[in-house]
Each structure stands twice: as C-alpha cells, then as structure tokens.
Amino acid sequence: MSAENRPSALERAAATARELVPIDWDALRHFGAEPVPNHLKRWWWCLGGTPLYLFIIQVVTGALLTFYYVPSPETAYASVDAITNEIRFGWFIRSIHKWSANFMIIAVFLHMLRVYFTGAYRHPRQLNWVIGLGLLACTLTFGFTGYSLVYEQLSFWGATVACNLADAVPVVGPHIAHFLRGGPEVGAQTLTRFYVLHIGILPTAMFALIGLHVLLIRLHGVTELKFEDESDEGSHSHFPFWPHHATTELLIGVSLMYLLTLTALIFPVGLGAPADPTVTPAHIKPEWYFYASFRLLKLTSLDTSVALTAALGGGALFWPWIESRLRAMGIPEGFSVALGVFAFFGFLILTVWEAISLH
Numbered sequence: 001m002s003a004e005n006r007p008s009a010l011e012r013a014a015a016t017a018r019e020l021v022p023i024d025w026d027a028l029r030h031f032g033a034e035p036v037p038n039h040l041k042r043w044w045w046c047l048g049g050t051p052l053y054l055f056i057i058q059v060v061t062g063a064l065l066t067f068y069y070v071p072s073p074e075t076a077y078a079s080v081d082a083i084t085n086e087i088r089f090g091w092f093i094r095s096i097h098k099w100s101a102n103f104m105i106i107a108v109f110l111h112m113l114r115v116y117f118t119g120a121y122r123h124p125r126q127l128n129w130v131i132g133l134g135l136l137a138c139t140l141t142f143g144f145t146g147y148s149l150v151y152e153q154l155s156f157w158g159a160t161v162a163c164n165l166a167d168a169v170p171v172v173g174p175h176i177a178h179f180l181r182g183g184p185e186v187g188a189q190t191l192t193r194f195y196v197l198h199i200g201i202l203p204t205a206m207f208a209l210i211g212l213h214v215l216l217i218r219l220h221g222v223t224e225l226k227f228e229d230e231s232d233e234g235s236h237s238h239f240p241f242w243p244h245h246a247t248t249e250l251l252i253g254v255s256l257m258y259l260l261t262l263t264a265l266i267f268p269v270g271l272g273a274p275a276d277p278t279v280t281p282a283h284i285k286p287e288w289y290f291y292a293s294f295r296l297l298k299l300t301s302l303d304t305s306v307a308l309t310a311a312l313g314g315g316a317l318f319w320p321w322i323e324s325r326l327r328a329m330g331i332p333e334g335f336s337v338a339l340g341v342f343a344f345f346g347f348l349i350l351t352v353w354e355a356i357s358l359h
Contacts, residue, residue: 047111048217051139053253054104055206057260058142061097062199069149071195073188076151077274084271095264101143103260105289108136116340119333120223126320128216133317135209138202140289145198147287151191156275158286159194160186165297168306186277291354292347298354312343 007015068087070079083090112132115121121129148159163186167177182189286294297305315322323336 047107047114049249050107050252050256051104051111051135052210053256054100054107055210057100057257058097058104059203061093061100064093065097066199071149071191073151073191073275076149076191077271080150080152081271084269091268092264095267095269096260098146098269099260099263099267101146102288103256105139105143108132108139112136113340113344117337118223119336121320123320123324125216125220125223128213128220129320130317131209131213131216135206135213138206138209142198142202142206143287143289145194145202148194149191149198150271151275152272153275153279153281154272154285156186156277157281157284159190161284161286161294163190165302165306168302169310173306288351288355292350295350295354295357 065083068079068083068090070076080094083094085091115129115132144159144162147155149155163177163181166180167173169176178184180190180193181187182193293305293309296308300308326335327333
C-alpha cells in the first residue's frame with residue numbers, strides 16, 4: 001500500500017474504536033435526528049429533563065457526602081457538623097445537594113401540573129402518569145430521608161411525626177411504621193434504614209422509573225400541543241432533536257448549575273441543635289413540601305388527615321381512568337381543569353398558612 005493510500009493514525013484509531021464498540025452509528029444519527037414537536041422550542045415545556053439534571057447533581061454530590069457521613073445516632077450529627085464546618089468545600093457540596101433536592105421537587109411538581117392541565121395523561125399515556133407519580137413520591141421520600149439523616153432536633157422529631165402518621169394508616173400502617181423505625185420508636189435502627197433507603201433503594205427505584213418513563217415517551221411520542229399564535233401548519237411542525245433541542249436542554253443544564261451555585265453561595269445550608277429524644281421542640285416543622293399535610297393534620301384529627309391524604313393520593317393515581325369514566329357519563333372536560341385549579345390553590349393555601357404560622 002502506498003503512503004498516500006495508507007490510513008492516518010486518526011482513521012486507524014477510529015476503526016479500532018468501531019471494532020471495540022460495535023455501535024450502529026447510522027442508527028444513532030437517525031435517533032438524534034428524530035423530529036420533536038415545535039412547542040418544545042419553548043423551554044418551559046421542557047421541564048421533564050430538568051429533574052433528571054438535578055437528580056444527577058444529587059447523585060454526584062451525595063456520593064461525595066457519603067465519604068464523610070457516619071449513619072449512627074452517636075456520630076451522624078457530628079459528621080454533618082464536620083462536613084459543614086471543617087471539610088474543605090464541604091459546606092458548598094452539602095448546600096448544592098440540599099438545594100438541588102428542593103429544586104427537583106419543584107421541577108417534578110411543575111412538570112406534573114403541566115401534564116395534568118394539558119391533558120397529556122390521557123389514553124394511551126395513563127401508565128406514564130402513574131410512573132410520574134411514582135417519581136414524585138420517590139423525590140419526596142428522598143427529601144424526607146435526607147432531612148432526617150442530619151439528625152438535628154427538628155429533623156429527628158419530624159421523622160417521629162412522620163412515623164406516627166404512617167402508624168395511623170389502617171391495616172398496613174403499623175407494619176410500615178415498625179419497618180421504618182426498626183422498633184417501637186425512632187432510634188439507631190431508624191437512622192440506618194433511612195440511610196439505606198436514601199443511598200440504595202431510592203436511587204435504584206428512581207433509575208428504574210426514569211428508564212420506564214423515557215421508554216414510554218419514546219414509544220408514544222411527545223404530546224402534540226397547539227398554541228393560539230401558531231397557524232394550523234405551524235402547530236404540527238417539527239424540528240430535529242439534534243442539535244436544536246439537545247442544545248436547549250444543554251443550556252437549561254448549564255443555567256441550573258449557575259443557579260444552584262449562586263443559591264448555595266447566598267444561602268448556605270446551616271445546622272440546628274443536635275437531636276435530643278428527651279426534649280420535644282416547641283414548634284416542630286417539617287420541610288416546606290410537607291407543610292400542606294402538616295397543616296391539614298393540625299386542622300383535623302390524625303385519622304381524618306390520613307384518610308384524606310390516602311383518598312387524594314388514590315384519586316391522583318387513578319385519575320386518568322376516573323376522568324375517562326366521568327367523560328363517558330357526560331361530565332364536561334372543563335371539570336378536570338376546575339378540579340385541578342381547586343386542588344392546586346388548596347395545596348398552596350395550606351402551604352403558605354403553615355409557613356407563616358408560629359405554632
């Protein structure tokens with residue numbers, strides 16, 4: 001072979017790479033060129049990818065925190081104190097981890113609202129709605145278990161109240177509460193179980209649900225939406241995923257990192273008093289995303305609060321089928337929107353009420 005026809009070093013390296021990783025590059029290019037609906041040019045309709053970015057950030061920062069965290073009642077608080085005040089950049093990593101968890105809850109909640117009010121949960125996407133609720137439940141449980149791992153006074157008593165709420169659930173409640181506590185009361189076994197949930201079981205469940213969620217989106221396609229400022233032709237136009245939509249998603253990810261960094265610098269996460277099982281705080285407060293449930297508990301009895309929460313959760317889970325049945329009975333489509341607005345403002349009022357209350 002002449003020197004002119006001899007492949008270059010770069011070409012030889014590319015050929016070797018193709019042999020080592022036999023990927024169908026044509027299929028990959030076809031996947032990247034898949035058209036997506038025109039409405040996804042509006043970034044606020046792309047909220048589905050935002051929680052995924054935040055989850056990845058939490059996985060990375062959480063892995064760094066586990067190098068220093070010790071999950072036992074005697075050392076948990078001290079290890080968090082060391083991370084916050086002694087380990088280099090520990091306060092920053094902890095703040096990024098904490099704020100990304102809060103932002104992820106907001107992003108998942110807003111995404112669920114968008115799906116609900118645009119009717120994207122209807123046939124044939126009912127199963128993806130259920131998976132989305134599963135992702136929301138996992139996200140809230142992430143926040144609750146992570147908050148409890150700090151083992152400060154408010155987080156300890158917040159975990160105690162949560163276990164008591166679980167205990168009030170009929171039939172299965174006492175078993176769930178005993179499993180979470182690891183015994184009759186919150187203690188060393190509780191902390192260990194929350195730690196296993198937080199770094200093992202919940203991440204595994206999240207990855208599985210995200211995989212199913214993305215798979216169903218890929219199989220069903222993205223819901224087509226039509227806007228008043230678009231013509232009939234424009235409302236059904238598409239643009240390629242790569243590089244247009246991928247670039248939008250990348251910009252969202254970069255913006256999130258900038259916002260998280262800025263928030264962590266301005267509002268670094270602090271640390272309260274260490275947990276003391278013998279002293280009940282005057283004002284027990286859960287994390288803000290449980291304010292509505294906590295206010296409902298104050299307004300009603302324990303059994304009533306649990307029953308209402310279970311009814312609302314079950315109604316949300318099976319809503320695609322419930323609504324389909326209601327529409328078959330002649331209930332207008334606007335009923336779903338009105339019910340959603342009522343539920344949203346009810347949640348908002350209870351949350352703000354609890355946030356500004358002193359007791």
